[in-house]
Every structure is written in structure tokens, then in C-alpha cells.
Amino acid sequence: MARTPKTAELQDREKSKRVGALAALWPFLRPYRPLLAAAVLALALTASVALVLPLAVRRVVDNFGIEDGAILDQYFAAALLIAALLAVGTGLRYMLVTRLGERVVADIRKAVFDRVIAMSPAFFERLMTGEVLSRITTDTTLILSVISSSVSIALRNLLIFLGGMGLMLFTSPKLTGMVLLIVPLVIVPILTLGRKMRVLSRENQDWIANSSGNASEALSSVQTVQAFTHEAESRARFAYVTERSHDAARRRINTRALMTVIVIFLVFTGVVGVLWMGARDVRAGGMTAGSLVQFVIYSVMVAGAVAALSEIWGELQRAAGATERLVELLQADDPVTDPSDPKPVPRPVKGAIAFEGVRFSYPSRPGILALDDLNLAIKAGETVALVGPSGAGKTSVIQMIQRFYDPDEGRVTLDGVALSDMARHDFRRDLALVPQDPVIFAASARDNIRFGRLDASDAEVEEAARAAAAYDFITALPEGFNTYVGERGVMLSGGQKQRIAIARAILRDAPVLLLDEATSSLDAESERAVQHAVDAMARTRTTIIVAHRLATVKKADRIVVMDQGRIVAQGTHDSLVAENGLYARLARLQFTDGEAA
Incomplete structure (x- = not known):
């Protein structure tokens, strides 16, 4: 929250006694x-x-x-x-x-x-x-x-x-x-x-x-x-x-x-x-x-x-x-800092991620737990889907894996090493993210995809676009891949922005793939094409999927059901439906007459 001028004035009354701020x-x-x-x-x-x-x-x-x-x-x-x-x-x-x-x-x-x-x-x-x-x-x-x-x-x-x-x-x-x-x-x-x-x-x-x-x-x-x-x-x-x-x-x-x-x-x-x-x-x-x-x-x-x-x-x-x-x-204090002597990232990165007794509240909401004593172990190469109602803590899990925030208690590890013991820049190279609200920069479509890996060739960029079902609409733009897409991608539709963001993640080719509502803005045909690309990527890397649409998570190796920052159930789609718990209720809301059950 921005400081009010009144607060600044009160602080200045103290500072004005100091000699030479210049x-x-x-x-x-x-x-x-x-x-x-x-x-x-x-x-x-x-x-x-x-x-x-x-x-x-x-x-x-x-x-x-x-x-x-x-x-x-x-x-x-x-x-x-x-x-x-x-x-x-x-x-x-x-x-x-x-x-x-x-x-x-x-x-x-x-x-x-x-x-x-x-x-x-x-x-x-x-x-x-x-x-x-x-x-x-x-x-x-x-x-x-x-x-x-x-x-x-x-x-x-x-x-x-x-x-x-x-x-x-x-x-x-x-x-x-x-x-x-x-x-x-x-x-x-x-x-x-x-x-x-x-x-x-x-x-x-x-x-x-x-x-x-x-x-x-x-x-x-x-x-x-x-x-x-x-x-x-x-x-x-x-x-x-x-x-x-x-x-x-x-x-x-x-x-x-x-x-x-x-x-x-x-x-x-x-x-x-x-x-x-x-x-x-x-x-x-x-x-x-x-x-x-x-x-x-x-x-x-x-x-x-x-x-x-x-x-x-x-x-x-x-x-x-x-x-x-x-x-x-x-001189601003950053609550998240790198250690003075960071540990090296285990190479090659396998992608095993673990949450060990993690409790976390956002600084702007200190009294509300976003994650409450979360214990979750994700195996290397496993595809895990996080589902649950809004505010359950799914996106918080994604943010903790990227170490945008540190836990108030507990720790998050990558291949057995705590994220807080490594330099953020080092281990983030091994993460690829597709956010819920895709960020498109005021540049060309090619440069937006290449943002995932700056040393990628034009051929690699175009191949990533094909895998994300973005190649056809990009080549149809006035200047193809060199078309300037405007500030925040104003020239593109929501689904087109999403596919460029997915192409960016595909190009990054990281051992850990994070998908936060990655297909939420896609039509059925594009979603099917992208889902094939995601499935192909998931076979060779650790994949964590956050989704409200349960149809996108059925193929996951494991579904983790969250509510109020806690894990309330986990298993396959069929086993969770059979339990008739929160997941089954969410499934019935999305499938007519409870067909999912």
C-alpha cells in the first residue's frame, strides 16, 4: 500500500533535522x-x-x-x-x-x-x-x-x-x-x-x-x-x-x-x-x-x-x-532475499517438489492463512492437478514454488534442497509458467514467444508456436511472427494471448511446468490442441496444473483437492468421485446430472 503524504510529512519532520539528504x-x-x-x-x-x-x-x-x-x-x-x-x-x-x-x-x-x-x-x-x-x-x-x-x-x-x-x-x-x-x-x-x-x-x-x-x-x-x-x-x-x-x-x-x-x-x-x-x-x-x-x-x-x-x-x-x-x-527491504552463500541447484534437475509443513499468509492479509500446514510431495516427472474452490490456495502453491513469497513456517524444496537455500535466479531457470492472466509485452509475436528462452532460433520459436496451436493465427497476422501485438497484447484475443504464453513455456523446455488455469481462455478446438501439447510435455517433466475445469485434469497422475489452504483429498479422478466428497460435488456442478459420477 502506498504511503500517504500525511505520513510522509510526519516522517520529514524527523528527517529535516538531518544534515544534507543530498x-x-x-x-x-x-x-x-x-x-x-x-x-x-x-x-x-x-x-x-x-x-x-x-x-x-x-x-x-x-x-x-x-x-x-x-x-x-x-x-x-x-x-x-x-x-x-x-x-x-x-x-x-x-x-x-x-x-x-x-x-x-x-x-x-x-x-x-x-x-x-x-x-x-x-x-x-x-x-x-x-x-x-x-x-x-x-x-x-x-x-x-x-x-x-x-x-x-x-x-x-x-x-x-x-x-x-x-x-x-x-x-x-x-x-x-x-x-x-x-x-x-x-x-x-x-x-x-x-x-x-x-x-x-x-x-x-x-x-x-x-x-x-x-x-x-x-x-x-x-x-x-x-x-x-x-x-x-x-x-x-x-x-x-x-x-x-x-x-x-x-x-x-x-x-x-x-x-x-x-x-x-x-x-x-x-x-x-x-x-x-x-x-x-x-x-x-x-x-x-x-x-x-x-x-x-x-x-x-x-x-x-x-x-x-x-x-x-x-x-x-x-x-x-x-x-x-x-x-x-x-534501500527498501525485500522479505524474499537470496542467501549470502547459496547452494548450487542439483544438476540435472529432476523436478521433485515437496511442501513440508508450510503455513503462509500474504503480507497484505496477515490474519488469513492462504496455506495451512500444507504437506505435499510431488515426484519427479509426476503430473499433479490442484483443484478446489476459489481461495483454496492453489495459486499460492504455484507462487511458493517460484519463491515469490517465503513460508511463515515450514519449507519448500526442489530435489531435496530448500528453495530458500538457493539463488532464485538459478532455480527459476528450471521452471516454466503459464499464468492465468497471460502477460504479453509490447513487442512482436516472435519476441513474446522468445521471452521463454532468449537464445532460441526462429525455427524453435515457430515450432513452439505449432505445439501451442498458435502458428496458424500468428502467420495470419499482417506481418506474421514479426507483427507488433500492442501494449499488453491489445491486438490479440484472450485465447490468442493464452496460446502465446503456452508457446513461451514450451520453448523454455524446463524440467518443471506450472500451468495456472492455462487453458481457461481457449475455445474447445484450441483447448484440445493445446491439451495434446501439454500432455506431450508432461510425459518428460514434472507438471503442476491448477484448474477449475475438471475436464482438463482427468489425465493427471494425481489430483489434489484443496480447501481453505489445506489438502482435503487426493487421488485419481475415479477414486475421488467414488469418495463422494468435495471433488465429487465440484464434478457434479460441471457435468450435467452428475454424469461425472
Whole structure:
């Protein structure tokens, strides 16, 4: 379940006491230290050159009345050289910092995706997919803006502020002392309002993510939304979260505007007061006109730097919030993890699977047992069908075999080795799945089948399609196997998607075949053809079939009847019907006048 912005705000009140959430970006910056150093050098060059310019102006003003024009020419030539250095340094700084920002953000996006794609389904029970996408896109874009612009400008203005203050002190200690009295008045609103801005920025980003997740969910199910005329409610829900995001953004903007007004007013009021005193000193002969002009320029530069820092502070606060959200994904705990020293998968894999005293509840439903003290041993090469009413735990068995979840108690083994002792990536290579809701990717029909085994040849892909009774309809598509089937396979019927998913599993040629309602979307003719393919595969591998349609499980070596997470009966079709228990009742519901009995 996604975190609410209110929860995030409460957490931020604690986090805002920490120093520099942006420090979490350092691991991504570290590999590019030469580029970072070059950018900092270019930045220091531009700041230094900018600070030298007022010294030349002072010389020009103080020597304006001299008769020798050659010295003035030298000063103006020096000013042009300084301007040229400033231009080159600024362009170099922009190029280096922007390249650094793009490189770092690309690395962050890849790191977050690499982390999230390996998370178990339990993780996605707590967080909407749309929110994860928002963090990968919106938050990283914000960080890009900060690295390639805000941080650079902030460091430049910080150097100008420190250098300008030092040169102001050198020019007139008396006037500089007056300026320093103003600094605390400026710092207080920056720190106070800046902390509030960070909370508001995080709230704003959370609502944006909520909005993205809401839109993703609605658009991915647009046909269902329209079929149930739910457009108005979907619009209203999206409008609500979007408006909440806007409200948080409006409060953040108002706070930033207030901070800018206060800081700029205090800075320039102080500057005017200091200049008034300086003008009096010039009249009294205490300093030259050139020194006053130099001090004025440094004062304006320092004031501008402080004003820029006050604005950039808000951007840095937003980036800190975005960084925290991305770090949360990178450091998220996954309840299903590989052991530090995994055992090797027994080779060759025979396919013997055992559930030993397994008790399991889904994280989102901790009080409801999906599997209750399940003990089940499946022999290598055996075909076992799992039947029972909805919610009996059949699909949970399939998910446990793939180790999408870990048991709360007990263990699941493959060829005698506990799944939790092996690396998931290793033993999953020996599993082939046909899910109840087939997943079709936005690619060609060929690529969708080849997803089962990426190194398969075109001939192998086509042979798998034949075995799954998919060859004929695929070749009838406009471009045959190279036809783009659309996002989530929108160009295909339900039965066609199912056959592509079955072809994918056939191509994988794994020792363990998992069929979760694999033929539920097929017409009678296609089901018969696919059933022949499944029967042929089942002869040479361990096959576990989940089905509501009992006609598809009659040929199984063993039928396991489940109810409320427990095994209530097992045996062949005929023996279970003779027992006149739950299986017989299910059979009578599916066959007219109890003919199955």
C-alpha cells in the first residue's frame, strides 16, 4: 500500500533535522570524480574572474582624471580579457556540469530499476507501480535539474559570497562590519522557511506519485473502466489527487516567494544603509571614489549571491526530498532475499517438489492463512492437478514454488534442497509458467514467444508456436511472427494471448511446468490442441496444473483437492468421485446430472 503524504510529512519532520539528504548522491558522483573536479575548477575560475572585475573598475575610476590615456587603455584591455575568461569559464562549467548531471541521473535510474525489478511481489503489495515509475521519472528529473543547474549556481554564488565578503573587508573593514550585522537577519528566514519548504516539497512529490499511480491503474484497465461506465468516478479520483498535489505545490511556492521577499528586502535595505555611510566617508575623504565603487559592486554581488542562494535553497530542499524517495527504493527491504552463500541447484534437475509443513499468509492479509500446514510431495516427472474452490490456495502453491513469497513456517524444496537455500535466479531457470492472466509485452509475436528462452532460433520459436496451436493465427497476422501485438497484447484475443504464453513455456523446455488455469481462455478446438501439447510435455517433466475445469485434469497422475489452504483429498479422478466428497460435488456442478459420477 502506498504511503500517504500525511505520513510522509510526519516522517520529514524527523528527517529535516538531518544534515544534507543530498549526500546520498555521492556514491553516484564518486565514479566521475575527474569530471566533477574539472567542473569545480571551471566554476572556481568563473567565480574568481567575476571577483577580479571590480578591482579593475576601481583602478579605472581612481585614474580617470590622469592625462596618460595609455594606462586607461590597459585597464580596459584587461577588462576585456577578464570578460573573455568569464565567458569561456561559464561555457565550460555549463558543459561539464550538465554532462555530469545527465550521467549521474542515468545511473540513478538504472540503479533504481535494477533494484525494483528484482523485488518480490510482497514489495508491490505496499507500493503502487505508478508511484515507482513516478520516482524513477519525476524525482530523477528533479535531481537532474539540481545537479546540472542548481548545485552549480549555488556553489558559484557561495564562492562569490565568501570571496566578495573577503574583498569587501579588504576594501573597507568599517562598512563590511555593518554588512555582517545584516547576515543573521537573512540567515534566520532561510533556515526556518527552508525547513518548511522541504516538508512541503516532499508532500508535493508524494501526491504527484499518487496521481501517477492512480492514472496508471485507470489507463491500464481502461476497457473495464469504460465497460462499467466508471469514467466520471475515475476522473473525480484523479482530479482529487491532482488537486492535492497542486495545493501542496501552491503552499510550497507561497513559502518560497515569502522567503525570497524577506531575504531580498533585508539584503538590499542593508546595502542601501551601508552605501549611505560610504558616501559620507567619501565626502569626508576617508576613502576614494574608486574604493566606494569597488565596495558597491562587491556589495551588489554578495547581495545577489545571497538572494540566489535563498532561491536555490528551495530547489535543493525539493531535490533532498526526491533523493530520499529514491534512496528509499534503493534501500527498501525485500522479505524474499537470496542467501549470502547459496547452494548450487542439483544438476540435472529432476523436478521433485515437496511442501513440508508450510503455513503462509500474504503480507497484505496477515490474519488469513492462504496455506495451512500444507504437506505435499510431488515426484519427479509426476503430473499433479490442484483443484478446489476459489481461495483454496492453489495459486499460492504455484507462487511458493517460484519463491515469490517465503513460508511463515515450514519449507519448500526442489530435489531435496530448500528453495530458500538457493539463488532464485538459478532455480527459476528450471521452471516454466503459464499464468492465468497471460502477460504479453509490447513487442512482436516472435519476441513474446522468445521471452521463454532468449537464445532460441526462429525455427524453435515457430515450432513452439505449432505445439501451442498458435502458428496458424500468428502467420495470419499482417506481418506474421514479426507483427507488433500492442501494449499488453491489445491486438490479440484472450485465447490468442493464452496460446502465446503456452508457446513461451514450451520453448523454455524446463524440467518443471506450472500451468495456472492455462487453458481457461481457449475455445474447445484450441483447448484440445493445446491439451495434446501439454500432455506431450508432461510425459518428460514434472507438471503442476491448477484448474477449475475438471475436464482438463482427468489425465493427471494425481489430483489434489484443496480447501481453505489445506489438502482435503487426493487421488485419481475415479477414486475421488467414488469418495463422494468435495471433488465429487465440484464434478457434479460441471457435468450435467452428475454424469461425472
